[in-house]
Amino acid sequence: MRVFNFSAGPSVPPLEVLKEAQKDLLNYNNSGMSVMELSHRSKWYDEINDECISLIRELLNVPEDYHIILVQGGASTQFEAVPLNLLKTGKADYIVTGNFSKKAHEEAKKYGDIKLVASSADKNHTYIPMPSRDEFRADADYLHITENNTIFGTKYPSLPDTDLPIVSDMSSCIMSEVIDVSKYGLIYAGAQKNLSPAGVTLVIVRKDLLSNEMTVCPTMLKYSVHAKSNSIFNTPPVWSIYMMMLNLRYLKKIGGVPAIEKINRKKAQMLYDYIDSTPFYQNNVERSCRSIMNVPFVTGSKELDDKFVNKATEAGLVNIKGHKVVGGMRASIYNAMPIEGIEALIEFMKKFEEENK
C-alpha cells in the first residue's frame, strides 16, 4: 500500500511517473539498456537532456536571453556558486527569511562585501520583510532571496522593490505557480520537491550576468561552462534528469503551470481554511505570507503534537513532523500531492481534534 507522503523533500512524485519509470527500467525506448546505463554521449541521452531543457523553457516561459542549466550538488552548492559567478563589484545584498537564506547569506560572506538588508528572525521567520527601495545598495551586483521558506511555511507575496537583479532560491516552489522569469536575474532550485528525485539542481540565469566569474571559482561551479556544454560538460546525473523529463511531461499533459497552480491554491486553501476554522490548530504565519507548498501547524501542546505525528503515521500520513526549529507539524503539499491526500489529512485532523480536545 502506498502512503500519503508529506515530506518536505525529497518528496512524492506523481504515481503515473513512477509507474512509467518502473516499466522502462530494464529497457529504455527499445535501446536494450536501462536509462541508468545510457552513455551521456548517446543520442538517447541527448534527446532526454534536450527535451528536459525544452520543457523547462516552455512550462516556465523562459525568455531566450536566459540560460537553462542542470547541475549537481543541490541548492547548497548554489549558495556559493551564486557569489562566485555573479560578484563583479564584490557587493551583494541579502534578505534572510529562514534557515536556508541564512546559510546562503553566511556562505556569500566568504567571497565579498555582503549586506544583510532585512531579516525576519525577530519574529521567528513568520513573515516576509519588505525593505524600501533605498535600503538596497545601488551598486550591489544582486539581491538574494529565498522565495518560499520550506521550514517556516512562508512565501514572498510579491517581489522586493528594487532594480537589482534578483537571485531567487525557488527550491520549494519551482513550477508550483506561474512566475515572470524576466523579473529575475537568476533562479535556482534543488530538484527534489517539484522537479525530480534528489541529485540535480536547475539554474536559470540571464545571459548578460555571466561575464566574469571570480578567479577562485571552481570550473564545475561556473555557469558559463555548463551553459556552453548544454549541461553535458561532464557525466550528468542521467537518471535524475530522465525523471525530471517524465515529471515535466506529466505536468505539461495536465495543463502546465497554470493548471497546477490552480490545484495547489485549492489544496492549500482547504488546509488553511480548516486550520483557521478551529482553535485546536494554529498556523502562526502572517496570512499574506503563507506558503502554498509547506503548511506548518501546531496544537499548542508539545505532547499532543507528538501524539498527532505518531497517530498520523499509523494512519498512512507520513513525514508530517515539523522541522525541529519550528516544532509541531508540517504538511508539505508539493505539486504531486493529490487532493485526496489533503482530504485524508483534514479528515484525520478532525478526528484527532474530536478525540483530544
Added chain:
Amino acid sequence: MRVFNFSAGPSVPPLEVLKEAQKDLLNYNNSGMSVMELSHRSKWYDEINDECISLIRELLNVPEDYHIILVQGGASTQFEAVPLNLLKTGKADYIVTGNFSKKAHEEAKKYGDIKLVASSADKNHTYIPMPSRDEFRADADYLHITENNTIFGTKYPSLPDTDLPIVSDMSSCIMSEVIDVSKYGLIYAGAQKNLSPAGVTLVIVRKDLLSNEMTVCPTMLKYSVHAKSNSIFNTPPVWSIYMMMLNLRYLKKIGGVPAIEKINRKKAQMLYDYIDSTPFYQNNVERSCRSIMNVPFVTGSKELDDKFVNKATEAGLVNIKGHKVVGGMRASIYNAMPIEGIEALIEFMKKFEEENK
C-alpha cells in the same frame, strides 16, 4: 531484448540489481514510498546510507583512520576539491597519463604551485611513466595520479615510488581488483562505472590530511563537512546511493573484490589474447600497462573501424566506438559485463575479420 553495453560510463549494472530496483520502485521495504521520495532524514535512508558506507569499508578493507564520503558532482569536481582541501604548503605534484589527469592537473594550477613530474603525452598515453623518487618534491602536499585511464586503456602496474600521500582517481577501476587503501592518502571515484548510476562520487581520505582547507574552498567541497555529517550534510542523491548499496550487496554476495578481480582478469585476458593472436586487430598499449577495464583496439583502417562499430551495434554490441582522441574501438568491460558479453564480442570480431580481411 537487452544488449551487451560496452559503454565507458555510465555503464552496465548487474541485471539482478536492476531487477531488484524495478521491483521495489513503488514501495521500498514496505515504507509505502519509492526510494526516490524517502526523506533523507528518515530511518529508511539512514539505513541505506549506513549500509552503503559499511559495505565500502568492508569490501575495500578501508582502515579506520580513513573517512568514507559520498558527494555529488562527479570526479571533475574532485579535480578542484583535492587541491582546495589538501594544499597546505601550496605545492603538489602531478603525473599526466591521459585526458582526465590532464584536466586534474590544469584545475589544480589555479590553487597552488603544481609540478608536472611526468607525462606520457609523448607516446599518445600508451604507457605509464615511472619517475624516480628524487623527481618528486619532498615538501609537496601530495602526488596526484589517475590509476586507470578510461580513454587510453592504461593502468598503473604499480604505485609510484614516493613517500608523498598518493591521491588517486580510481573512477574507472574502483572495486575491480584488490587494493591496499593504506598506501593512499586519498582515493576518489565517480560512481558510474563500477559503483552506481551517475550522480555520486566516492571519496576515501586519510583523516589526518583534513586539517586545513583553503579559505576559498566552498563549504560543499569540504571533505571535513561531509565527513562530520556522515554524507548527509544536505540532501544527498538518495536514488544513486540506494543503487550503490544494491550493487555492493551483489558484489559481496558473489565473493567481494577478490572474486570479481578474478573474473575481470579472465575477461580482459580473453580479449587481449584474441587481439594479440591476429594481426587484423591491434592494441597499442605497452603490455605491462594494459587496463583490465578498458580495452581499445583498431584495425588500422578508419573505414574498417567505422564499419566494425556499425555492424557491432546492429549485432547488439553497443557503445564500442573508441574515444575520438584514440579512434577505433574500445570495449569497456567493467565489473557488471558478463563473460558472455566478452564471448559474444570475440565471436563477432572473428566473424568480422573473416569477412573483411
